Amino acid sequence: MDSKRKKYLLEESEIPTHWYNIQAEMPNKPLPILHPKTKEPLKPEDLYPIFAEELARQEMNQTDVWIEIPEEIRNLYKNYRSTPLVRAYGLEKALDTPAHIYFKNESVSPVGSHKLNSAIAQAYYCKKQGISNITTETGAGQWGAALSYAARAFGLELAVYMVKVSYEQKPYRRSIMQTFGAQVTPSPSMSTRAGKDILTANPNYQGSLGTAISEAIELAMNTPNCKYTLGSVLSHVTLHQTIIGLEAEKQMELAGEYPDIVIGCFGGGSNFGGISFPFMRHNIQNSKKTRFIAAEPSSCPKLTRGVFQYDFGDETGYTPLLPMFTLGHNFTPANIHAGGLRYHGAGVIVSQLLKDGMMEAVGIDQLDTFKSGVLFAQSEGIIPAPESNHAIAAAINEANKCKESGEEKVILFNLSGHGLIDMAAYDKYISGDLVNYKLSDEDIAKNISELEKII
């Protein structure tokens, strides 16, 4: 650690009042979302049975660059925002790099991650529409914990389907949701057709995010006055997360610098898009040359080894068809500890941007992520979430390149959450019990080849 370390905060009056909607400014808009049966492009109204109407409109809004953040949401943001932008002098010293490294610290939210930024917004729009019940799924539990907080804040009843293996292995996150008053069910469950079908075929199935999504959607569709919510992947989720990058932009100004490289870990894309898109806007508008790097697990490499294809967002095929980089909706990721990054596909905006060469992606091995996380903890004093360790590892790689070249680049990454609820993973790493997972080309080709049947 370094006592020079510098933290930048914004005055409450400086906290952004609008989200940034990159869809309205992309050189190539995302391809349309298709109806799963008719294969026709969807309109926002087609999503109303599943999502709150305003969220469905945000999902497909390709015209409004700025979307105002309602006052009720801004008031709840102010409980923990602005989050600090920190110059990582300690990490720079540990790496002996000429690079200037900054991180945006989203771990200070009361649930410990950036997920709250969209949870509050989604709960608000549901409440405003008069909805009483919401459903969702959660893997590692970060999203479920955030939505439990938000549902409680707006007086909504929440049912969470939690991937069974996490429900059993991560009782802490389950207890957080229950403490906030949410009802948590391990998935697959017997409470839905999707769950019953899977359990009938395989009674010992440990669950997956895809299955849990199917269950949560099914419950929402079959329950009066109930809507479904999702913590990543979708464009409206990423929209809400742009509060991260918009704050960071003002804070970098306070620091008197502008990033050459912006990095986020990558699961569905909301934290990556949240920190990146407000800066990417200046690449689009002012010909800035910032590089944007999505850091994904090498064991779940949709951006680096997947294909750009129409695919389902869930396992059963309830969701619309999304044009995205995917490993196939039947791909089962290895059981890495970064549970939030174990998803087969990428959001449609990021997928289009990657296809158009406006951003890059790197795959990181599990052991590298924890090595980077421990170095960060020892040099900056914050134990990062296993997901965030991917961004840290990518930032360290770039800083090491600067050391070789002597370049004084400015690197900004998003610390999406802290790891205080993930210490079992660190324990395994310290004990030498963690491993890397290698995927052969055949492993990857298998599920992708099934995609041809979809469209």
Add this chain to the structure above:
Amino acid sequence: MDSKRKKYLLEESEIPTHWYNIQAEMPNKPLPILHPKTKEPLKPEDLYPIFAEELARQEMNQTDVWIEIPEEIRNLYKNYRSTPLVRAYGLEKALDTPAHIYFKNESVSPVGSHKLNSAIAQAYYCKKQGISNITTETGAGQWGAALSYAARAFGLELAVYMVKVSYEQKPYRRSIMQTFGAQVTPSPSMSTRAGKDILTANPNYQGSLGTAISEAIELAMNTPNCKYTLGSVLSHVTLHQTIIGLEAEKQMELAGEYPDIVIGCFGGGSNFGGISFPFMRHNIQNSKKTRFIAAEPSSCPKLTRGVFQYDFGDETGYTPLLPMFTLGHNFTPANIHAGGLRYHGAGVIVSQLLKDGMMEAVGIDQLDTFKSGVLFAQSEGIIPAPESNHAIAAAINEANKCKESGEEKVILFNLSGHGLIDMAAYDKYISGDLVNYKLSDEDIAKNISELEKII
């Protein structure tokens, strides 16, 4: 939760530059600390073999009202301070009370509790004196985690004795310490005479804070260039924690109010003293009439049912004799989840203040603390540490009295830490598996009667 909720922060330039030393202003000074063998009053020099010299001087400083915070410490404080002062509108609404409730949120520190305030200071003074190694003990692990952070920040080697039952039941906190690079040993261990003696007599002994203190002191005394550190009880620890109350004083001013009641949970007294003493100063100097309430577990009731006596701080009797409210140094507290409050004695300053009627104490049952914590989580969005739940329960009791009387009192309590690493305890509470522990008068008299032999 309530969207009116208001958070007060200080500008970096407003963060206090001095700690407040109440010893210099107390109407009755604490009685002297005595040598365990000779029973003679100790001088600071007598503590130099165990503690860093500056800390030993602070321990007995009864003349300087203000002690400057060195710049290196202030720089590390700035990584997470000021901590927010929050008007708890959500809790007020849930209680339907006319009281104005504020809490100081120390849970935002990177290790999740107030302990870091003194850990940074102690590590700094050790480093400044050229010491290379430090030792300590930890129960639940909050102090050990904080000191691991601080030791790493100043490049010190740290050995932690962790109470064996916690070492096995709370691997998360152990892993936090190890991630920061500390060496953690379950206590009792075979690495010290104190540990060996206890294990020889009782091989299955699960450990206690008193035993772990004995081991940590013994290791420090037998290791070259090594000092011992302690996370509570002692006066220099409480001194460092006054940063909490000094900030809160400025923040209450921003809110335009002054507290009628100040509340802290009580283990050894450092978090309680930290929030209280800066306000108590105005009771001493300006005849303010603020009430100060220490909230202790009813199962470890040294303030409410103990005696004011000279006693040892540890089990083996290595420490000096301290004039304090105590249950006897052989008292074994029930295995409540608020591990940080399971200590037999109170600091000498608080003990004198309680004896002089300048503060009050209440005992709270375990089930009441968790009931209060869940209400706080659901109304304020932060899951509190089991220790902090004692302060919340006491604040709720006072707010309920205001509801009966119609008084609009201003209540301030310290949220000493978050409970994200203590979810197993919440899980048990939600499942109905937690119990209260009752102490009979005989239980209490037993260990106290042995005190007569000491002095």
